[in-house]
Amino acid sequence: MNDKTILIHSICALWPSFEYDLDLAQRFLDEGCVVTFLFCRGELNSCHANPHGKQRLCVECRSRRRRGIKWLASTCVAEEYLDGLTPEQEAAIAAASTRRFNDRNDLDQFHVEDSDIGRAALSTIMTRLRDPDPDLKKHRKLLRSLIEDAMRAHYSVKNHVSRHRPTKIIVYNGREAPLRPALRVGQGAGVETLVYERSFHDPQRMYITVNTYNQDMEYVSRSYERLFDESPLPFDEKRVSAEEWFDGRFRGQAEAGYPTFIERQQRGLLPASFNRDNFNIAIYNSSEDEFGAIPESRGIYQFQKDGIDAIARDLRIYPHVKVYLRVHPNLLGVDNCYMRELRLMVETHSNLELLAPNSPVSSYDLMDACDVVITFGSTIGIEACYRRKISILAGKHWFQTLGGVVKPEHHEDLIDILRNLIERGCDVRVPTEHQRYLAAIKYAFATKQSGVPFKYLRVANNGRNDCFILQKEGGRKVLKGFIAIRIANRLLDAAHSIMLRVLAAITNPRKVVRKLMLAVRPNVVRQGRV
Numbered sequence: 412m413n414d415k416t417i418l419i420h421s422i423c424a425l426w427p428s429f430e431y432d433l434d435l436a437q438r439f440l441d442e443g444c445v446v447t448f449l450f451c452r453g454e455l456n457s458c459h460a461n462p463h464g465k466q467r468l469c470v471e472c473r474s475r476r477r478r479g480i481k482w483l484a485s486t487c488v489a490e491e492y493l494d495g496l497t498p499e500q501e502a503a504i505a506a507a508s509t510r511r512f513n514d515r516n517d518l519d520q521f522h523v524e525d526s527d528i529g530r531a532a533l534s535t536i537m538t539r540l541r542d543p544d545p546d547l548k549k550h551r552k553l554l555r556s557l558i559e560d561a562m563r564a565h566y567s568v569k570n571h572v573s574r575h576r577p578t579k580i581i582v583y584n585g586r587e588a589p590l591r592p593a594l595r596v597g598q599g600a601g602v603e604t605l606v607y608e609r610s611f612h613d614p615q616r617m618y619i620t621v622n623t624y625n626q627d628m629e630y631v632s633r634s635y636e637r638l639f640d641e642s643p644l645p646f647d648e649k650r651v652s653a654e655e656w657f658d659g660r661f662r663g664q665a666e667a668g669y670p671t672f673i674e675r676q677q678r679g680l681l682p683a684s685f686n687r688d689n690f691n692i693a694i695y696n697s698s699e700d701e702f703g704a705i706p707e708s709r710g711i712y713q714f715q716k717d718g719i720d721a722i723a724r725d726l727r728i729y730p731h732v733k734v735y736l737r738v739h740p741n742l743l744g745v746d747n748c749y750m751r752e753l754r755l756m757v758e759t760h761s762n763l764e765l766l767a768p769n770s771p772v773s774s775y776d777l778m779d780a781c782d783v784v785i786t787f788g789s790t791i792g793i794e795a796c797y798r799r800k801i802s803i804l805a806g807k808h809w810f811q812t813l814g815g816v817v818k819p820e821h822h823e824d825l826i827d828i829l830r831n832l833i834e835r836g837c838d839v840r841v842p843t844e845h846q847r848y849l850a851a852i853k854y855a856f857a858t859k860q861s862g863v864p865f866k867y868l869r870v871a872n873n874g875r876n877d878c879f880i881l882q883k884e885g886g887r888k889v890l891k892g893f894i895a896i897r898i899a900n901r902l903l904d905a906a907h908s909i910m911l912r913v914l915a916a917i918t919n920p921r922k923v924v925r926k927l928m929l930a931v932r933p934n935v936v937r938q939g940r941v
Contacts, residue, residue, distance in 0.1 A: 415439070415442065415443060415444040415445070415578050416444065416445045416446075416447065416575050416576065416577040416578055417436070417439045417444050417445070417446045417447070417577055417578065417579050417580075417581065418447050418449060418568075418571060418572065418575060418577040418579070418580045418581070419432050419435070419436060419446060419447070419448050419449065419580075419581045419582075420449045420564075420568060420580065420581065420582040420583075420590070420593035421448050421449065421450060421581075421583075422449070422450065422451040422455065422458055422493070422564070422589050422590070423451065423458045423459060423460045423461070423472060424450075424472045424473070424475045424476035424479060424890075425458075425460035425461060425468060425471065425472045425475065426459065426460045427609075427877070427879045428583040428584075428609075429475065429476070429479055429890070430479075430868050430879040430881060430890060431583065431607055431609075431617055431868070432448070432479075432581065432583070433479050433482065433483065433867070433868070433881060434617075434865050434866060434867045434868040434881075435581055435605075435607070436448075436483060436488070437483060437866070437867045437883065438866055438867070439579075440483065440485050440487055440488070444487070444578075445487045445488075445489070446483075446485075446487060446488050446489070447488075447489040447490075447491055447571070447575055447577070448480070448488065448489070448490050448491070449491055449492070449493065449567065449568065449571055450476060450490055450491070450492055450493075451492070451493050451589075452469075452473060452492050452493075453466070453469050454492065454493040454494055454563060454567075455493065455560045455563065455564075455589055456556035456557075456559060456560050457556065457557075457560065458560075458589060459535075459584070459587055459590075460472070462539055464556075467896075467899070467900055467903065468900060470896055471892040471893075471896045471897060471900055472892070474892035474893045474896055475890055475891065475892040478888075478890055478891070478892075479881075479890050482881055482888055482890070484885070491571060492567075493563055493564065493567040494567070495567070495570060496563070496566050496567065496570070497566075497570075500562075500566040503523070503562065503566075504559055504562045504563060504566075507521075507523075507528075507558050507559070507562055508555050508558065508559050510558075512529065512547055512554060512558075513547070513548075514547065515533065515547075517529065518530060518532065518533045518547075518704075521558075523562055523565055523566075523592075524565070524569070524599065525595045525596060525598060525599030526561065526562075526565045526591065526592040526595040526596065527591070527595065528558060528561045528562055528565065528588075528592070529558070530591075530704045530705075530706070531557075531561045531586070531587060531588045531590075531591035531592065531704070532554055532557035532558050532560075532561055532588045533545075533554075533703070533704040534586050534587055534588070534591070534703065534704035534705065535557050535587040535588040536550060536553060536554060536557065537699070537700040537701075537703045537704060538587065538700050538701060539553075540700070540747070541698070541700050541745050541747065542700060542747040542748065542749060543699035543700050543703040543714060543715075543749055544703075544714060544747075544748055544749060546748075557588040558588075560588050560589045561588040561589060561591065561592055562592075563589075564588070564589040564590070564592040564593065565592035565595070565596060568580070568592055568593045568596045568597075569596050569600075572596055572597070572600050572602060577602060578602070578603070579602065579603050579604070579605060580593055580594075580596075580597040580602050580603070580604040580605070581604075581605045581607070582594055582597075582604065582605075582606055582607075583606075583607060583608070584606070584608060584624070584625075585604075585606035585620075585623075585624035585625075586624050586625075586626060586701075586705065591624075594606055594622075594623070594624060597622070598622055603621060603622065604621070604622050605619050605620075605621060606619065606620045606621075606623065606624050606625065607619045607620075608625045610861070610862040611858075612656075612858055612859060612861075612862075613859075613862055614870040614872075614877065615864055615865055615869065615870060616861075616862030616863060616864050616865065617862060617863055617865065618861060618862045618863075619862075619863050620634075623707070624705075624707075626701070626702055626705040626707060626708045627705075627707040627708075628707060628708055628807040628808055628809055628811055629707065629807075629811070629812065630707070631809040632808070632809050632810060632811050632812040632813060633812055634857075634861070635809060635810070635813065635853065635854060635857035635858070635861065636812055636813060636853065636857070638856075638857040638860055638861060639853040639856055639857045642856070642860065649852065649856045650852050650856075652855070652856050652859055653851070653852040653853075653854075653855035653856040653859075654852075654855075656855040656856075656858065656859055657794065657797050657851070657855055660790075660794060661775055661794075672739075672740035672741065672774075673740075673773070673774060673775070675740075675769060675771060676770075676771055676772065676773045676774060677771040677772075677773060678773050678775075678776065679773060679776055680771055680772050680773050680776065681772060681773070681776060681777060681780055682735060682764060682766065682772055682777070684733070684764060685733075685735075685780065686733070687780070688731070689731050689732065689733045690729065690731055690732045690733070690782050690832075690833050691732075691733050691735065691780065691781040691782050691783075692722075692726075692732065692733070692734045692735070692781060692782065692783045692784075692785060692829070693735050693737060693777050693778055693781040693783070693784050693785070694719060694722070694734060694735065694736045694737065694785045694786075695737045695739070695774070695778075695784065695785070695786045695787075695789040695791045695792070696715050696719065696736065696737070696738060696739055696742075696753075696787055696789070697715070697739050697741075697786075697787055697788040697789045697806075698739055698741050698742055698745075699714065699715055699749070699787075699788070702788060707807070708788070708806070708807050709806075709807070710787060710788075710804070710805050710806030710807050711805055711806075711819060711820070711821050711822060711824075711825070712787075712805065712806075712822070714749070715787045715805075715806070716749055716752050716753060716756075718787065718805050718822070719736060719753070719756065719763075720756055720759075720760075721822055722734065722785070722822075722825070722826070722829075723756065723759075723760035723762055723763040724759075724760060725826045726762060726826075726829065726833075727760065727761070727762055729762075729833055732762060732833060733762055733764070734760075734762055734763045734764070735763075735764050735766060735777060735781070736753070736756075736763060736764070736765050736766065737766045737770075737772075737774055737777060738750075738753065738765065738766060738767055738768045738770075739768065739789065740768045740769065741768070742768045743768035743769050744768075745768075753765060774791060775791075775794075778791060778794070778795050778798065778800060779798060779800070781800075782801070782832070783800075783801045783802075783803060783829065783832060784800050784801065784802045784803070785802075785803045785805055785825075786802065786803070786804060786805070786806065786808070787804075787805050787806035788806045788807065788808055789808075790808070792804055792808060792810065792816055793808070793810040793813075793815065793816070793850065793851050793854045793855075794851070795847075796810075796815035796816060796847035796848065796850050796851040797847075797848065797851035797852075797855070799844040799847055799848060800847070801817065801832065801841055801847075802815065802816045802817065802847065803816065803817045803819065803825065803828065803829075804816040804817065804818050805819065805825060809854070809858075810850060810851075810853075810854040813850035813853045813854055814842060814846050814849070814850045815842055815846055815847040815848075815849070815850025815851055815854075816842070816847075816850070817838075817840055817841055817842070819840075828840055828841070867881055867882060867883050868880065868881055868882070869882055
C-alpha cells in the first residue's frame with residue numbers, strides 16, 4: 412500500500428464538482444499519491460445532479476467521467492464503485508427501507524454506526540422540495556430511497572477505507588444523503604476528510620473544510636477569525652479590502668456567479684406604514700432548507716417561523732413597536748407550509764408586517780431606518796454591524812464568533828434584550844459600535860481571502876453560464892459527455908419541461924397566473940397577501 416493514498420468519494424460526474432475532484436486529484440498525483448475514485452455507476456437511486464434517477468442521465472454521467480479520468484492520464488488512478496457490500500450490509504439496507512419514520516425525531520435518532528443517516532436524508536429532502544418542514548408521510552417513497560442511498564454510501568466508503576486505509580478522504584458538500592456518510596466514516600476512522608464547496612465569493616477558488624462541512628458555522632467563523640488575525644497585512648489594508656466588499660454588496664454587485672437579490676428593489680423605498688417615531692425592528696429570514704437538518708447550524712429556535720411568531724407575540728404589549736419581516740428574495744415562488752404560515756402570522760399579530768420576496772422595499776434602507784435588526788442566517792446581520800446597527804443573531808452564521816452581533820442564549824434572553832432596548836435604550840449584552848464595525852471588517856476581509864485557488868481548473872463565464880476549463884501542459888479541456896448522448900438528453904429535457912408547463916396550465920391555471928403576477932408585479936404584503 413502507498414503511504415499516501417487518497418480516496419475521492421466522487422459519486423457524480425454530471426456537475427462541475429467533478430472538475431473540482433479532478434483539480435484536487437491532479438495535485439495529489441503531483442505529490443506522488445495514489446488516487447482512488449469511488450464512483451456510482453447506477454447503484455444509487457438518485458444524486459444531486461440526477462434527483463429523479465434517470466438512467467439516460469446516468470449514461471451521460473459515465474461518459475463524462477471516462478473523459479475526466481482520461482484527462483488525468485495517470486497509472487496511479489484507480490476507479491472503484493458503490494458495490495461489493497456484504498450480505499449483512501445489504502440486509503441492513505433492506506430492513507431500513509421498510510422502517511417507518513413518523514417525524515423528524517425518528518430521523519434524528521436514526522444512525523448507522525458513525526453516520527447520521529436520517530439527518531442526511533432529511534437534509535436532501537428539504538433541499539429538493541425547498542421545504543424546511545416536509546411532510547414525511549407524503550414523501551415516504553423519496554425518504555426511503557434516500558435512506559437506502561445514504562446507507563449504501565456509508566457501507567461502501569467504510570469498506571473502501573478498511574481495504575485501502577487512505578490518508579485522506581475527499582468529498583463534495585458533505586451534507587446530503589449519499590455524501591454525508593463519507594464525512595462521518597472519515598471522522599469515525601480518524602482519517603482526515605476534506606470537504607469542499609464552490610466559493611461564494613471568488614469563482615476561481617473552492618472553499619475547503621477539514622473534518623466537517625461548510626455548514627458548521629462555529630468552525631467557519633473561527634477559521635475566519637484566525638485568517639484575519641494571522642494575515643501579515645496592516646490593519647488599514649484589511650479595512651480597505653473589507654469596505655470594498657461591503658460597498659459592492661450595497662451596489663448589488665454579483666459574486667462568483669451567484670445572483671444579487673436587490674435588482675428589483677428600489678433604493679430609498681421604505682414600507683408605506685413606516686413611522687420613524689416608532690421603535691422599529693427588522694427581521695430578515697432566510698431559506699432554511701439548506702441548513703435545517705444540520706445540528707451545527709441550529710439556532711435558538713427549531714424553525715425560524717417559531718421565532719418570528721414568538722417575537723411578534725411577546726412584543727404586542729408595546730403599542731409603539733413595529734416588526735417588519737423581510738422575506739428572503741430567494742423564496743420567491745416557493746409555496747409550502749412554511750410560507751403559508753408566515754402569511755397567516757400577519758392576521759394574528761397586528762404589530763407584524765410582511766414584505767414579500769419580490770417587494771420593491773429596499774432591504775438596506777429598511778436596515779438603516781430600523782432600530783434593531785434580527786437575523787437567523789442572513790448575511791445582512793453582519794452588514795448591519797458594518798453600518799453600526801444593533802444586530803441580533805437568533806440563528807447561526809459564519810460571523811457568530813467575531814464579536815459584533817448579540818447572541819441570545821434562548822428566546823426569553825432575546826426578549827429581555829429587546830425590552831431593555833425599547834424601555835431604556837441600552838443593554839449590556841449589546842456590543843459597542845466599534846466592536847460591531849471591527850467584526851464586520853474581520854468577516855469581509857476573511858471572506859475575500861478564504862478558499863483555495865484552483866491549480867488545474869479555470870472558470871470562465873460566457874455571458875449566460877459558467878464554463879469549467881481543465882488546463883495543464885497538455886492543453887485545455889472542457890469536459891462533455893458523448894455528443895449524441897448530450898443532444899438526446901437535452902431534447903428529452905426540453906420536451907419534458909414543455910409537457911409539465913402545459914399540464915400545470917391545464918390543471919391549475921390560477922397558480923400559473925399567480926406565479927406570473929408575482930414575477931412582474933412586486934408589492935408590499937399585508938394581511939397574508941403574497
